[in-house]
Amino acid sequence: MKIDIDHIAKLANLNLSEDQKKKFAHDLEEILEYVDKVEKVSGKVKPPVAVHKRTRPDSTDNNLTLAPEDALSNTTSAKNGFFVTKGVFDEN
Amino acid sequence: MKINSLTIGEVGQGLVDKDFSAKELTQNFIDQIKNKDESIHSYLATNFDIALSAAARVDTLIDNGEKLGKLAGVPAAIKDVIVTKDLTTTASSKILENFIPPYNATVVSKLEEEHAIILGKNNSDEFAMGSSNENSAYEKTVNPVDPTRVPGGSSGGSAAAVAADMAVFSLASDTGGSIRQPAALCGVVGLKPTYGRVSRFGLIAMASSLDQIGPITHNVEDAAIVLESIAGDDIYDDTTVANKPADFTTDLKKDIKGTKVGIVKEYFGEGLDEGSKKAVEDTIKKLEELGCDIEEVNLPHSEYALAVYYIVMPAEVSTNLARFDGIRFGKSRDFFGDEVKKRIILGTFVLSSGYQDKFFAKANLARQLIRDDFDMAFEKVDVLVGPTSPTVAWKIGEKVDDPLKMYLSDIYTVSVNLAGNPAISIPCGIDQDMPVGFQIIGKHFEEAKLLQVAHNLEGALKA
Amino acid sequence: MIWDMVIGLEIHVELATESKMFCRCSARYFGSAPNTHTCPVCLALPGALPVPNEKAIEYTAKIGLAFESEIPTISKFDRKNYFYPDLPKGYQISQFDLPVAVGGAIEVGERKVKLNRVHLEEDTGKLMHAGGETLIDFNRSGVPLVEIVSEPDMTTAEEARAYAQKVQQTVRYLGVSDADMEKGSLRVDANISLKPEGSETLGTKVEIKNLNSFRSLFRAIEHERDRQRTALEKGEKIVQETRGWDEALGKTVSQRSKEEAHDYRYFPEPDLLPLGLDPNKIDELKSTLPELGGAKLARFCSEYQLSEYDAEILARDVTLADYFEEAVRVGSDHEVSAKQIANEIINRKVDIAEVLPAALIESIISGRKTLTLGEGELEKVIAEVLIDNEGAVADFKKGKENALMFLVGQVMRKFPEKIDATTLKEKIERELNKTA
Numbered sequence: 001m002k003i004d005i006d007h008i009a010k011l012a013n014l015n016l017s018e019d020q021k022k023k024f025a026h027d028l029e030e031i032l033e034y035v036d037k038v039e040k041v042s043g044k045v046k047p048p049v050a051v052h053k054r055t056r057p058d059s060t061d062n063n064l065t066l067a068p069e070d071a072l073s074n075t076t077s078a079k080n081g082f083f084v085t086k087g088v089f090d091e092n
Numbered sequence: 093m094k095i096n097s098l099t100i101g102e103v104g105q106g107l108v109d110k111d112f113s114a115k116e117l118t119q120n121f122i123d124q125i126k127n128k129d130e131s132i133h134s135y136l137a138t139n140f141d142i143a144l145s146a147a148a149r150v151d152t153l154i155d156n157g158e159k160l161g162k163l164a165g166v167p168a169a170i171k172d173v174i175v176t177k178d179l180t181t182t183a184s185s186k187i188l189e190n191f192i193p194p195y196n197a198t199v200v201s202k203l204e205e206e207h208a209i210i211l212g213k214n215n216s217d218e219f220a221m222g223s224s225n226e227n228s229a230y231e232k233t234v235n236p237v238d239p240t241r242v243p244g245g246s247s248g249g250s251a252a253a254v255a256a257d258m259a260v261f262s263l264a265s266d267t268g269g270s271i272r273q274p275a276a277l278c279g280v281v282g283l284k285p286t287y288g289r290v291s292r293f294g295l296i297a298m299a300s301s302l303d304q305i306g307p308i309t310h311n312v313e314d315a316a317i318v319l320e321s322i323a324g325d326d327i328y329d330d331t332t333v334a335n336k337p338a339d340f341t342t343d344l345k346k347d348i349k350g351t352k353v354g355i356v357k358e359y360f361g362e363g364l365d366e367g368s369k370k371a372v373e374d375t376i377k378k379l380e381e382l383g384c385d386i387e388e389v390n391l392p393h394s395e396y397a398l399a400v401y402y403i404v405m406p407a408e409v410s411t412n413l414a415r416f417d418g419i420r421f422g423k424s425r426d427f428f429g430d431e432v433k434k435r436i437i438l439g440t441f442v443l444s445s446g447y448q449d450k451f452f453a454k455a456n457l458a459r460q461l462i463r464d465d466f467d468m469a470f471e472k473v474d475v476l477v478g479p480t481s482p483t484v485a486w487k488i489g490e491k492v493d494d495p496l497k498m499y500l501s502d503i504y505t506v507s508v509n510l511a512g513n514p515a516i517s518i519p520c521g522i523d524q525d526m527p528v529g530f531q532i533i534g535k536h537f538e539e540a541k542l543l544q545v546a547h548n549l550e551g552a553l554k555a
Numbered sequence: 556m557i558w559d560m561v562i563g564l565e566i567h568v569e570l571a572t573e574s575k576m577f578c579r580c581s582a583r584y585f586g587s588a589p590n591t592h593t594c595p596v597c598l599a600l601p602g603a604l605p606v607p608n609e610k611a612i613e614y615t616a617k618i619g620l621a622f623e624s625e626i627p628t629i630s631k632f633d634r635k636n637y638f639y640p641d642l643p644k645g646y647q648i649s650q651f652d653l654p655v656a657v658g659g660a661i662e663v664g665e666r667k668v669k670l671n672r673v674h675l676e677e678d679t680g681k682l683m684h685a686g687g688e689t690l691i692d693f694n695r696s697g698v699p700l701v702e703i704v705s706e707p708d709m710t711t712a713e714e715a716r717a718y719a720q721k722v723q724q725t726v727r728y729l730g731v732s733d734a735d736m737e738k739g740s741l742r743v744d745a746n747i748s749l750k751p752e753g754s755e756t757l758g759t760k761v762e763i764k765n766l767n768s769f770r771s772l773f774r775a776i777e778h779e780r781d782r783q784r785t786a787l788e789k790g791e792k793i794v795q796e797t798r799g800w801d802e803a804l805g806k807t808v809s810q811r812s813k814e815e816a817h818d819y820r821y822f823p824e825p826d827l828l829p830l831g832l833d834p835n836k837i838d839e840l841k842s843t844l845p846e847l848g849g850a851k852l853a854r855f856c857s858e859y860q861l862s863e864y865d866a867e868i869l870a871r872d873v874t875l876a877d878y879f880e881e882a883v884r885v886g887s888d889h890e891v892s893a894k895q896i897a898n899e900i901i902n903r904k905v906d907i908a909e910v911l912p913a914a915l916i917e918s919i920i921s922g923r924k925t926l927t928l929g930e931g932e933l934e935k936v937i938a939e940v941l942i943d944n945e946g947a948v949a950d951f952k953k954g955k956e957n958a959l960m961f962l963v964g965q966v967m968r969k970f971p972e973k974i975d976a977t978t979l980k981e982k983i984e985r986e987l988n989k990t991a
Contacts, residue, residue: 058610063579414645
């Protein structure tokens with residue numbers, strides 16, 4: 001089975017080198033051939049069963065809220081309390 | 093007696109008897125790590141100063157006659173896929189090089205509450221993806237029993253650290269066999285609890301519906317003690333299950349006469365090494381001698397397990413790793429290793445439009461059937477047994493170029509994660525001078541029974 | 556060629572819960588400094604897990620019940636996968652095939668607009684563009700968001716606007732959201748397509764976003780209708796795309812890179828157990844629903860004999876409606892009628908936060924005495940009324956006597972206290988004749 005690796009890489013937000021694309025495509029084809037056997041399985045999937053358990057009440061008790069310095073502690077590019085990334089112009 | 097070969101119980105006793113102080117013990121492990129780890133590479137980060145302070149605090153508690161935690165003064169390590177506050181957590185990947193979590197995983201908090209001493213973070217396959225630890229983006233861990241061989245994976249660093257007496261226990265993770273298989277290959281004990289038994293909050297997610305945290309230890313009793321310390325439902329993990337009694341030590345030493353043991357027929361077919369097969373069969377005889385009733389059971393959908401795993405797991409991985417975009421933490425996605433990228437691509441593909449019904453939906457159906465197989469088998473028996481791994485540890489580099497061959501090393505372990513059952517691997521013999529692991533699988537939330545059988549068997553094997 | 560317009564609206568309502576949807580951070584983020592309401596969960600740090608907010612689920616069910624939706628006993632969350640800097644996990648936890656509420660209908664004027672579903676999801680962070688960079692604040696990330704999806708069942712911009720206003724009124728009534736379009740707690744996206752009159756086949760739909768007010772919604776729909784009609788009449792094909800409404804330019808603008816439709820790869824959220832919505836709980840929620848706008852309006856008309864105009868004003872806001880009814884209750888002990896109270900509240904623009912119902916009744920009673928006005932005060936009001944009612948003035952000059960009575964009434968409305976009608980009529984007539 002052939003994968004459109006360019007399309008999938010785009011969906012997965014990954015940049016692959018030409019070498020990587022070739023190697024992955026080859027390995028993945030092998031894997032897909034192997035996993036294809038699940039096609040033979042038949043039957044009906046049972047619908048999800050609701051498991052009634054404790055649900056979380058709407059309160060801020062026991063919250064894990066971080067001080068803003070801690071929230072930003074693992075980036076070097078923060079500005080005035082904001083996270084920063086290169087310009088995105090596509091309004092969603 | 094070498095104090096870094098002690099079990100948890102022996103450490104506790106030694107501290108109380110004042111054979112050594114907690115600080116001395118911790119220092120001993122620090123020295124061991126400094127001597128040995130340069131060649132074994134089981135640690136990625138160490139925490140020595142903080143560990144010694146923590147040990148000093150335990151000594152103070154002992155001196156003041158205060159109540160001690162279950163793991164007081166016990167030096168331990170944590171697989172680097174579990175977040176530790178203020179201590180680097182890399183998932184053995186370059187993308188998280190220098191990532192310092194601002195919070196602790198629930199299990200780490202629990203270890204600290206029991207006064208365990210955390211020595212550092214163990215190496216693993218990158219993002220827990222692998223069966224040999226060769227996918228670590230840092231140094232590759234070697235098997236302490238034979239350094240030309242792999243320690244197994246993905247918790248290879250954890251298993252090696254315990255096997256080489258560089259930690260009394262290590263807390264690791266198991267998604268398709270990542271605790272049990274390296275434990276088998278390194279000759280130590282590895283326990284994967286029931287899915288939902290231990291909180292995953294703070295475990296860097298690989299496959300959310302398969303991951304579980306568990307201990308790698310010297311013996312079964314230690315595994316039981318650690319499990320007691322980390323088990324329990326957690327308000328920060330919706331998949332943990334409440335109201336499950338967590339006493340795994342009281343009945344541990346009771347005999348197992350009359351226990352019904354099922355041998356999984358499908359686990360003794362083609363692919364199982366002769367040497368491993370023999371060790372496992374001899375071990376089954378020991379169970380008979382202990383008074384167990386042995387019968388053969390079938391798990392007819394076993395042949396689909398690996399295929400299901402390599403659809404469901406990459407699918408969940410592909411979304412769990414989407415948060416690594418370099419904006420709030422970590423480096424760009426270019427810093428993922430090849431195996432990680434490959435699985436993300438595979439997972440994205442099996443979820444993509446046009447393919448989801450064929451792959452992901454079918455895999456979920458097959459998974460349900462696999463789970464039904466286990467449920468049906470457990471109507472007849474109390475535990476299931478078989479080999480943990482088809483072979484003993486292989487030579488470094490031997491399987492890296494053959495992905496399917498590498499994946500097949502998990503063939504006896506993946507079903508268990510798919511079904512959610514608990515399972516343990518204990519050493520059961522030697523083949524080609526390397527340890528062989530014996531896998532025991534239990535019913536959901538019946539780790540007490542599982543550990544009881546394992547403990548009794550362990551004793552019989554050592555005799 | 557006559558074209559029918561088909562409109563569907565997707566309305567997002569931010570819930571007014573204490574905590575966020577999947578973590579315990581405060582959801583009251585508006586106006587806070589950036590990234591001060593975040594935790595490992597809503598920041599999507601490695602290892603974090605979601606745990607659902609029970610109240611958010613209840614609120615969603617309430618909204619569904621208010622709109623006559625069915626609440627199935629099982630519901631679940633799904634991952635909606637796409638990459639965008641304001642979406643920290645790289646997926647949004649939303650609902651795909653088992654939403655909290657299914658179907659339903661919203662009364663808009665004479666019709667009932669059919670609903671497809673009401674589901675629950677989490678909000679994203681906020682982006683700010685500065686220079687060549689994008690700044691991100693995750694305070695809003697993880698706040699509970701309810702999405703109300705209509706069927707493509709509306710045909711005019713008026714209807715769409717009225718529908719959106721009804722949604723706003725209802726969720727405010729339920730007390731689940733402040734539904735403020737300016738603050739972003741009510742967001743409306745419109746899907747618009749045209750088809751030849753009478754045809755059963757729907758045309759290609761275009762999604763319109765960035766609608767910041769009901770007025771924008773109205774204008775954007777009309778503009779888009781015209782744009783599509785022009786294109787279709789030229790023989791052009793409508794491109795399925797997302798367009799943003801540009802308020803300043805007064806038109807919709809295509810948003811680039813939408814040629815490839817998102818493949819969201821929805822699959823069940825493995826970190827969350829399916830939700831069980833207990834039928835008993837649902838009945839309980841039903842019983843706690845307040846009397847909703849439409850029913851209240853009808854009751855005010857019939858029970859208090861109010862005009863539809865007055866009833867609409869009083870029923871519009873639940874706080875005002877409750878105030879009015881309390882005043883009626885007090886007034887009934889003092890022979891003050893509901894009509895008088897309505898009149899007092901509406902025309903005197905009473906500040907209900909300041910004036911207790913009892914005090915209101917008192918002022919009505921004391922005002923029953925005939926008013927003595929200062930010189931010129933009445934004249935001033937008469938002049939105002941004449942200016943405001945040119946039509947009536949013209950009618951009077953044409954000889955319509957009724958117009959005079961109308962003007963008398965208009966002046967009297969300006970004063971809560973009674974004015975001698977005869978004197979007033981004379982004064983107005985004098986004024987009118989002055990300007991003959």
